[in-house]
Amino acid sequence: MxxxxxxxxxxxxxxxxxxxxxxxxxxxxxxxxxxxxxxxxxxxxxxxxxxxxxxxxxxxxxxxxxxxxxxxxxxxxxxxxxxxxxxxxxxxxxxxxxxxxxxxxxxxxxxxxxxxxxxxxxxxxxxxxxxxxxxxxxxxxxxxxxxxxxxxxxxxxxxxxxxxxxxxxxxxxxxxxxxxxxxxxxxxxxxxxxxxxxxxxxxxxYWDYPYSIGAVQSFEDSVNKCDVLIEQAISRILRLTSRPALSLSGGLDSRTIAGYLNLKHTKFDCYNLGFKRGFCDTIYSKMIAERINVPWHFFDFMNIDYVDLIPEALNCLGYHISYNQCSFYPIFRSERVQDKNDVILDGMCLDAQIGETFSAFTRGEQKTLKDEAGELLYDMFFGIKRPFAQHLFEPEFVNLIVEGCKRRILTSVEHKIDLPLSQLSQYYCFITRVRRYTVGVSLINRYSLDTQFPFYDNDFFDFVLQLRPDFRKDRYMHKVLLMKKFPELAAIPWEKTGLPVGIKPCSIKKKIDSFISEFHYLLNRLTYGHLELGKNRFTLDWRFRNDKQFNKFCIDVLKTRCSFDRYLKNNAIEDLIRFEESGRNYIGLILSLVQVKLFFCQLESG
The missing domain is CATH 3.60.20.10 (Aminohydrolase, N-terminal nucleophile (Ntn) domain)
Incomplete structure (x- = not known):
């Protein structure tokens, strides 16, 4: 390693x-x-x-x-x-x-x-x-x-x-x-x-995210200071690289880096991973690259052989990163990318710092009740519900995966328990989800290129920890920054809404979108996942149902016997596969089980 x-x-x-x-x-x-x-x-x-x-x-x-x-x-x-x-x-x-x-x-x-x-x-x-x-x-x-x-x-x-x-x-x-x-x-x-x-x-x-809402700054002053500090962070990073690579999606974080790189007249290459060139995320990514006139490269997710490469990546990091975080490993592993670039820039964490993440809890100044914090954060990160856990796992493991997880979440944040929920949840994201999940893609990419994190600049992070939480609500601060600093990039639709940055979908559009999404879900279920509509970005659940080689690999691993099987109920694997193939999305749990079984099999094989 x-x-x-x-x-x-x-x-x-x-x-x-x-x-x-x-x-x-x-x-x-x-x-x-x-x-x-x-x-x-x-x-x-x-x-x-x-x-x-x-x-x-x-x-x-x-x-x-x-x-x-x-x-x-x-x-x-x-x-x-x-x-x-x-x-x-x-x-x-x-x-x-x-x-x-x-x-x-x-x-x-x-x-x-x-x-x-x-x-x-x-x-x-x-x-x-x-x-x-x-x-x-x-x-x-x-x-x-x-x-x-x-x-x-x-x-x-x-x-x-x-x-x-x-x-x-x-x-x-x-x-x-x-x-x-x-x-x-x-x-x-x-x-x-x-x-x-x-x-x-x-x-x-020697340091532990010292939250302190300092002297009250106006929203405009905060946006201006955010702009100065991000530009300073990008400038510091650029002292270390001559030709960076950027994984460019149709989202906000990577387009923010692209905007500042272009402002500095930096030569860089953009890479996008998707199913087809016609998917929204890929279309918007290409529009961003064309708007600032930088090279853009597309990799088709379905043409990359993950069956051999992903186990190799997981083994490199001891199976302690998510399968989902290995997606870009085959891209930055290729010689043609390494010949062009000397470092990967990762926009990791910006959404948690100044964006949407946990901004639903921004208005209330009430303190978090200690007894409720574990359960609130468990639900916030979509923990498995007890009835579903009972369907798949033996009773002793159900307690570990539900109540046990809630206790461990509480233990990880109890020294910050007096923070308002908006900041407590953000802190938990910083110390656990970002550090143990999101960073996985960069750790595995180190075998190809070093990764640098512009938004993990100390001065910028100090500013984030003093930022009023309500400024982050609905990504308002991030959107205003983009519209003010890079209006040409803000005018390109955002993949989450299909609208330019700053334009909120009206209530009628939200209802129509909700109706269409529900229709797509029902159609997926009725056709057992074989007629899927509405996908505008690549997803592993789609691949599980449509790529026979990938599907076979996952099912073969799931059905391999190992010592972990004693914690699974007799028909758990068959039921989980049936749920996924009938149009429900349990791919996260399926791939986690694949990974756990690979881990146990590796240990037991010596």
């Missing part, structure tokens, strides 16, 4: 081969001392230096930092063009200590070893987007992005965490820091970890 790994022995180092199998197309750099082995795996075409050493310290770095030019004036560092990122970080650390690391703006993991004492510091960014799993036994600590490797090294592969499995079947992600293995967890975001030479570990968080 691409990224940094380290094994630290608590006492005397054991003699065994600690290095994992090297992924295809990657290279390995390692260092070792009397009580540690440290290595990084990266693509062969990644030429940036990620390791450095001084008389006092050894540093390994993974990720990117965007604010070296600002830090150089404070810490008297040279510019990035003259030295590697790793070298700059080490010089800053040796001058200012941990305080310097806390000022870094970017997405990264850093490991620093004191060469005299062999004390080790492990430090990640505010948001923890580059996953690093940790585990320990009586002899050692292990940190690695390769969760299967960690589980095998500390000998916990046979200790399955059913709570995490229940989370995944429910939401396609695991709640909090848990993993599919007991005694093995994801390193929390904004962590600074110190392990001394005696094998004692201390972990602290």
């Amino acid at each position: 691409i990224g940094i790994s380290i094994i630290i022995w608590k006492k005397k180092k054991k003699n065994f081969n600690v290095l994992p199998q090297l992924p295809r197309g990657c290279r390995l750099t390692k260092a070792q001392g009397t009580n540690f082995v440290l290595w990084t795996i990266r693509r062969k075409n990644d030429i940036r230096e990620k390791t450095t050493e001084s008389e006092k310290h050894l540093l390994f770095f993974d990720g990117y930092v965007t604010n070296f030019s600002e830090l150089s004036s404070v810490s008297n560092l040279h510019q990035l063009s003259e030295e590697s990122e790793a070298s700059l970080i080490l010089k800053g650390y040796e001058k200012d200590g941990i305080d310097f690391l806390e000022r870094l703006n970017g997405i990264f993991n850093i490991v620093i070893v004191d060469l005299q004492t062999e004390n080790t510091i492990i430090f990640n960014d505010r948001y923890g987007l580059l996953h690093l799993y940790c585990g320990e036994n009586k002899d050692l600590f292990v940190f690695s992005p390769d969760i299967l490797y960690v589980a095998e090294t500390i000998n916990t592969k046979d200790q399955i965490n059913l709570n995490a499995i229940a989370d995944f079947l429910n939401f396609e992600f695991v709640i909090g820091h848990d993993s599919f293995f007991k005694k093995l967890s994801l390193v929390p975001s904004a962590s600074k970890i110190l392990i001394n030479s005696y094998g004692i570990m201390k972990m602290e968080k």
